[in-house]
Amino acid sequence: MRHLRLTRLAAVATLIGLGLLTTHGASATSRADEPRSTPVPIATADGSLFSYVVNVSDPSESRVRTAERAVRDAGGVVVQTWPQIGVIIAHSDRGNFARQVLSSGKGAIASAGPTRTVPVTEGTPKGDQAAWDAADRRRVPRAPIGPATPPSSTAPDPRSAAQWDMEMLKVPAAHEVTAGSRGVLVGALDSGIDADHPDLAGRIDWSTSVGCVDAGRPNREVAAWRPTASDHGTHVAGIIAAERNGYGTVGVAPGVTLASVKVVNDDGLIYPEYAICGFMWAGQQRMDITNNSYFIDPFEYWCADQPEQAPAREAVRRAAAWSRSRGVVHVAAAGNSSQNLAKKTTDPASPNDGPSPTRRTINSGCLDIPTELPGVVSVSSIERSGELSPFSNYGLGAIDVAAPGSGILSTVTRDNGWGVKSGTSMAAPQVAGVLALMKSAHPDLTPAEMTDRLRAGATSRSCPTPAGGSACVGTKGDNSHYGRGIVDALAAVR
Structure with a gap:
C-alpha cells in the first residue's frame, strides 16, 4: 500500500x-487566513469509464431512489447503493456525468464527483445489485473459523x-x-x-x-x-x-x-x-x-x-x-x-x-x-x-x-x-x-x-x-x- x-x-x-x-x-x-488549495482537474472524457460517488441529500428511501434514477438518466450504472448513509457508487463513460446527475437529481443529490483520476480498470460488476446481494446472502463460506490450535x-x-x-x-x-x-x-x-x-x-x-x-x-x-x-x-x-x-x-x-x-x-x-x-x-x-x-x-x-x-x-x-x-x-x-x-x-x-x-x-x-x-x-x-x-x-x-x-x-x-x-x-x-x-x-x-x-x-x-x-x-x-x-x-x- x-x-x-x-x-x-x-x-x-x-x-x-x-x-x-x-x-x-x-x-x-x-481557515480564512489560509490560501485555497491547488486544484487538480480530473479529465473525465467521453468514452472513458470512470467511477463516481453520488451523495444523497438525506438517506430517506424516496430520495435514494430518486438519486438512483438520476444516475441512470445521466448515462450511469448504479454499482452499489448504501441507503443507510445515502451514498451511491456509480460508473459512467459520459464526460459530463457528474454535472448531469446533479441537474437530473431534482434536489435529491447533495454532491457528486469522481473517485479517481484515471479510468476504471476492474470493469463494472455484472448483474443487478439486488440479485447479487440475494445470491451473496445465500453463499456459505467453505470454512468458518476453526478451533484454536492447541x-x-x-x-x-x-x-x-x-x-x-x-x-x-x-x-x-x-x-x-x-x-x-x-x-x-x-x-x-x-x-x-x-x-x-x-x-x-x-x-x-x-x-x-x-x-x-x-x-x-x-x-x-x-x-x-x-x-x-x-x-x-x-x-x-x-x-x-x-x-x-x-x-x-x-x-x-x-x-x-x-x-x-x-x-x-x-x-x-x-x-x-x-x-x-x-x-x-x-x-x-x-x-x-x-x-x-x-x-x-x-x-x-x-x-x-x-x-x-x-x-x-x-x-x-x-x-x-x-x-x-x-x-x-x-x-x-x-x-x-x-x-x-x-x-x-x-x-x-x-x-x-x-x-x-x-x-x-x-x-x-x-x-x-x-x-x-x-x-x-x-x-x-x-x-x-x-x-x-x-x-x-x-x-x-x-x-x-x-x-x-x-x-x-x-x-x-x-x-x-x-x-x-x-x-x-x-x-x-x-x-x-x-x-x-x-x-x-x-x-x-x-x-x-x-x-x-x-x-x-x-x-x-x-x-x-x-x-x-x-x-x-x-x-x-x-x-x-x-x-x-x-x-x-x-x-x-x-
Missing part, C-alpha cells in the same frame, strides 16, 4: 452529519523473544488478565489475510470476511479477501492476533477473532469506494474494531475546497461515522510522510494513480483520511528507544496515541513465515490489538468510552530535549509526537 502503500512502505519496510465529534482536532474546512508445548512461541514491542506496551502483563475473547471481532481493512498461515488460520472468521476491490461492491467469495499482490495485511493481522500456539509470534490479542476486509487492489491502491465498502461492511457485521493502515487514494490529502475531491471525502466520512454508530472503533495509521498534520502546507505526491503527481498547496481543510476523520483513533509510530520514528507523521491535536512501528516482527505470506516491517502501518494494529483486549475485558464499553479509556490510560511522555528531527510541541500528556502518550495494554484491561 502507499502511505503504507506498496511504493512508499517499501522505503521504510524490510521487505451527514451523524454528529460525531473528532478526538483529534482535524478541521473540516480551511499449544504444541508450554514454552513461549519461539519468536516472541524478538517482539520488543510487546514488552513496551505491557502486553505480557495484560495477558494475565485476558488474551482476548473469541467473541471480539477485529476487521483488518487491508490487502487480505493469508488464511493458511499457521499463526492465523485459527483466528480468521471466513463468514465475516469480504473483498471490496470489485468496484466497491462487497464480495464474500474466499478468493476476494485473500492476499494476491501484498503481504501487508497478513503482517498487520499477525500483530493484532497471531495465535499463541508454541511457534512463530504472538499477537497483542491472540484470543480474538479476525475478519479479512480487502480494500487494497493489486496496484496497491485504496480508492474511496473500496474504503466505503469496508467501513459499511464492518458496521453491518457489528465488528468491534477495525484497523486501517492506509490513506485513501489517489490523494494523500482530500481538500474540502475542491469540488472534485469533497464528494468522495464526504462519502467516506459518512461510512466511517455510520459504522461507529453501530459500535465499531476505527484505528488508523497517521502516515509515513514525516509531515506535521497540524500545519499542512504542501503535498508533493498526489494524485498517485496517474502518470505523475501535482505539487500542490494544501491547507487545514485538506485531510489525510481516514486518520483525520472524526472519531478515528490516529496512531503515530515510535522506535525501540521510544522516540518518534523518522518516517512518522505527527502534529499537535492530530495524534491520539503512539505505538511501536519501527522494526516490527510479524507474519508474512512468503513460506507462511515471519518478517520485519516498519511504518505507522505497524503501529496502528498494536493499538487495535490493545482495544481488542479492552473490549474482551470490558464488553459493555461503547466506542467513545473505549477511545477515552485508551487515551486516559496511555503512558505520558514528554517531548525530547532537545526536540528531535521533527520539532515536538505540547505538554507531557498531549503533544505532537505522542498525543496522549504510548499505549498501555495493562491499563486498558484492568
Whole structure:
C-alpha cells in the first residue's frame, strides 16, 4: 500500500452529519487566513469509464431512489447503493456525468464527483445489485473459523523473544488478565489475510470476511479477501492476533477473532469506494474494531475546497461515522510522510494513480483520511528507544496515541513465515490489538468510552530535549509526537 502503500512502505519496510465529534482536532474546512488549495482537474472524457460517488441529500428511501434514477438518466450504472448513509457508487463513460446527475437529481443529490483520476480498470460488476446481494446472502463460506490450535508445548512461541514491542506496551502483563475473547471481532481493512498461515488460520472468521476491490461492491467469495499482490495485511493481522500456539509470534490479542476486509487492489491502491465498502461492511457485521493502515487514494490529502475531491471525502466520512454508530472503533495509521498534520502546507505526491503527481498547496481543510476523520483513533509510530520514528507523521491535536512501528516482527505470506516491517502501518494494529483486549475485558464499553479509556490510560511522555528531527510541541500528556502518550495494554484491561 502507499502511505503504507506498496511504493512508499517499501522505503521504510524490510521487505451527514451523524454528529460525531473528532478526538483529534482535524478541521473540516480551511481557515480564512489560509490560501485555497491547488486544484487538480480530473479529465473525465467521453468514452472513458470512470467511477463516481453520488451523495444523497438525506438517506430517506424516496430520495435514494430518486438519486438512483438520476444516475441512470445521466448515462450511469448504479454499482452499489448504501441507503443507510445515502451514498451511491456509480460508473459512467459520459464526460459530463457528474454535472448531469446533479441537474437530473431534482434536489435529491447533495454532491457528486469522481473517485479517481484515471479510468476504471476492474470493469463494472455484472448483474443487478439486488440479485447479487440475494445470491451473496445465500453463499456459505467453505470454512468458518476453526478451533484454536492447541499449544504444541508450554514454552513461549519461539519468536516472541524478538517482539520488543510487546514488552513496551505491557502486553505480557495484560495477558494475565485476558488474551482476548473469541467473541471480539477485529476487521483488518487491508490487502487480505493469508488464511493458511499457521499463526492465523485459527483466528480468521471466513463468514465475516469480504473483498471490496470489485468496484466497491462487497464480495464474500474466499478468493476476494485473500492476499494476491501484498503481504501487508497478513503482517498487520499477525500483530493484532497471531495465535499463541508454541511457534512463530504472538499477537497483542491472540484470543480474538479476525475478519479479512480487502480494500487494497493489486496496484496497491485504496480508492474511496473500496474504503466505503469496508467501513459499511464492518458496521453491518457489528465488528468491534477495525484497523486501517492506509490513506485513501489517489490523494494523500482530500481538500474540502475542491469540488472534485469533497464528494468522495464526504462519502467516506459518512461510512466511517455510520459504522461507529453501530459500535465499531476505527484505528488508523497517521502516515509515513514525516509531515506535521497540524500545519499542512504542501503535498508533493498526489494524485498517485496517474502518470505523475501535482505539487500542490494544501491547507487545514485538506485531510489525510481516514486518520483525520472524526472519531478515528490516529496512531503515530515510535522506535525501540521510544522516540518518534523518522518516517512518522505527527502534529499537535492530530495524534491520539503512539505505538511501536519501527522494526516490527510479524507474519508474512512468503513460506507462511515471519518478517520485519516498519511504518505507522505497524503501529496502528498494536493499538487495535490493545482495544481488542479492552473490549474482551470490558464488553459493555461503547466506542467513545473505549477511545477515552485508551487515551486516559496511555503512558505520558514528554517531548525530547532537545526536540528531535521533527520539532515536538505540547505538554507531557498531549503533544505532537505522542498525543496522549504510548499505549498501555495493562491499563486498558484492568
